[in-house]
Amino acid sequence: MTVKTTCPYCGVGCGVVVTQNPNGSVSVAGDADHPANLGRLCVKGAALGETLGLAGRLLAPEVDGQIASWDRALDAAAGQLAEIIHQHGPQAVAFYASGQLLTEDYYAANKLMKGFIGSANIDTNSRLCMSSAVVGYKRALGADAVPGNYQDIETSDLVVLVGSNAAWAHPVLYQRLAAAKAQRPAMKVVVIDPRHTATCDIADLHLALKPGTDAGLFNGLLNLLAQQIPPDTFDGQQRALDAAAAWPLDRCAAFCDLPRDDLARFYHWFISADRAVTLYTMGINQSSSGSDKCNAIINVHLASGKFGREGCGPFSLTGQPNAMGGREVGGLANQLACHMGFNPQDIARLGRFWGSKRIAETPGLMAVELFEAIYRGEVKAVWIMGTNPAVSLPDSDRVREALRRCPLVIVSEVSTHSDTLAFADIRFPAQAWGEKNGTVTNSERRISRQRAFVSAPGETRPDWWIVAQLAQRLGFGEAFSWHHPAEVFSEHARLSGFENHGSRAFDISGLASLSIEQWDNLAPIQWPVTANAPRGTARLLETGQGWHPSKRLQLIAVEPQNAQAQTTAHYPLLLNTGRIRDQWHTMTRTGMVPRLMQHQPLPWVLIHPDDASHLGIGEQSLVRLTSPRGWALGCARISVEQRSGELFMPMHWNNHFASQSRVNALVASVIDPHSGQPESKQTAVRLQRVTAPWRGSLFSRRALELPRSIMWWRQAASWKLAASTLDTGWIEMLAGREGWQLQYARSDSFVHLLAWQGATLQLALYLSRHETMLDEQTIVASFDAPVTDPAQRHQLLAGGGAQQTLRGRTVCSCMGVSETAICAAIAAGGDTPAALGKQLGCGTQCGSCVPELRALIASSLTKAAH
Structure with missing residues (x-):
């Protein structure tokens, strides 16, 4: 049986074709007939069939x-x-x-x-994600109505992504944009975001502005557009232009902490483009002045006439499958x-x-x-x-x-x-x-x-x-x-x-x-779907009229505001939060799918090299973030893609998947006064290195209550562990209660432990002071069948298999291709994503990993040159 349905993840709204196979399994594919995705699926959508089991389901009142x-x-x-x-x-x-x-x-x-x-x-x-966009549309248009459609993104001359890492958060739509740019290289793509994200992979210009200053940037653009707007075209026009007049180019560049020439280039591109689309989402909305930022974006589209026609418009990307519904x-x-x-x-x-x-x-x-x-x-x-x-x-x-x-x-x-x-x-x-x-x-x-x-x-x-x-x-x-x-x-x-x-x-x-x-x-x-439009409506505002009683569209006077969160001597760093590629919301669906945990298996904290050096933090260091409200643990990743003085941490991990990595415990409940949306993108924090020399992995038939001395992160079938001191007494107590037999290998620098009930493996623990090579596939498989051979048991105790290697993290979740394999292929001459795809298969399915493939190629070539 085959059924056409819709993906339950982001607001792209991809069509999905589900086929029930004779063996009871389910196959999932993109619906080539659905106009949202035209057959494409991201890795989360492609893995939907792996979320259908009953493990962890609430099944009765x-x-x-x-x-x-x-x-x-x-x-x-x-x-x-x-x-x-x-x-x-x-x-x-x-x-x-x-x-x-x-x-x-x-x-x-x-x-x-x-x-x-x-x-x-x-x-x-x-x-938490869309209410500022609602206010922006209602104030400008008189209705909460996104005026454009996805085809506009593909046919535009200029696509601006603001506060949106669409390559990870809306990957299928991003792939549509990437394909359109490949077909029409003259199309310009501008990314406005404090971080250099995967979305920048196709950008002609990246404006890494100071967090929260977007309204100043768009006020500066409105100031330049002022001369081309006929008088009294919009309600509120003069007030909006008067507010924008205070924002000349030099002030905007200083306010946004951007190079003047880069900002001028963006302004020139927007003004000269016949058609422009601006895509914006959480980086704009999740702010104490998010509604005004939305209106600052809408203002420049109205003022320039880039709305209500093909390839034009202010386009708020919805976060959830039915946020608009x-x-x-x-x-x-x-x-x-x-x-x-x-x-x-x-x-x-x-x-x-x-x-x-x-x-x-x-x-x-x-x-x-x-x-x-x-x-x-x-x-x-x-x-x-x-x-x-x-x-x-x-x-x-x-x-x-x-x-x-x-x-x-x-x-x-x-x-x-x-x-x-x-x-x-x-x-x-x-x-x-x-x-x-x-x-x-x-x-x-x-x-x-x-x-x-x-x-x-x-x-x-x-x-x-x-x-x-x-x-x-x-x-x-x-x-x-x-x-x-x-x-x-x-x-x-x-x-x-x-x-x-x-x-x-x-x-x-x-x-x-x-x-x-x-x-x-x-x-x-x-929608709208009416007697006059029985087949629906592809584009709104084509007549230039909105839904205010006057029918006129409205410009909103915007006074740019800094974020309410301000750093201090005690909390000197500014934390940004957001999504990662393969996880969804608080992981209740995606967290139990093994391949979706492979790309980013730990909650990481992105930090600039200068800040890391100052704080004595190295790559993969365990770190603790603290704000006046709470704290969270993460794993340091050092990168120049992060602005100095600022951090980024994903928001997905909950108490079922980590001992203490809920990033929203740090975030203040500061809200936009118009929309009630919280300022989740800026939080003042301090960052400290956590001493935890013992690291390792735990495999178990069931979730265990771990002692408070152990920090842990769940990864579908296993747990990653960290501890400042070694303590396995809790396992011995558990074994005594359960009637398990323990098998040990230990020294001053490592402890490996297996717990058996007869020939059935119940638990496998590997802790050490150095990185341990484990054959995780063999370890996991050993839970599925009795193990009686002493040699096989000793092999499991040693780490699983004879061909143990440090595989590295998974870059391509669709095809299960690791960073180690990709780097080896690059060293052997695979110097384009297409070449890597031909050899390894990476990047050939959903395409979400292509920006990382390009980054790995560039990094390898840079190292080779030195």
């Missing part, structure tokens, strides 16, 4: 730690919510949702909270459903459509302030759906304390590897990708279907069903009497066109009358 029936769990949740609402009012309860939910799930949750409970306290993890249904606390707001007309309109007199009348608590209200005891119940705020929110230790204090925490979740699940009083087992059925909307406004292709395991249920069942128990049954997700979608589509008449950008009323069969077969389509 639980109440107070005990497995319960659905009736009991739903009755308990509804009863306790009703009691809290009765005693403290609807503002005492909240929902916290996720861009991992399908549109139908989101619609149901938003309807229950804002339409019937009567509070707007439903927010989403999209607040969540915005469409009103999943943010400061909006109502279908792009309506908290004005009397929209409140009344929504009440008429839903048949409710309990519509929330004021915005609710946004993510950061919501969890602060939980901490203070003002919100007494929270229902968390498909997200992991105990890891992903800033000041995450305080978030954890808030959840500990909260009288009622309900969590709908797929994975037991979610830190947040530990705080749940009631657990609802949700359906995962491949099991659930609905729609998602990608970064270019394209609605696609996620289709089920495996049976839902255990007692798992779709999120919309869970919401509807709970709503019925709260007394709202008639409004939540759906039997199929297509019915939810149809209601959502009807609402989008209800009393709209073009006043709201989001309108999919042309899909409202789909039958279940038609909804099942829905092909990808871009």
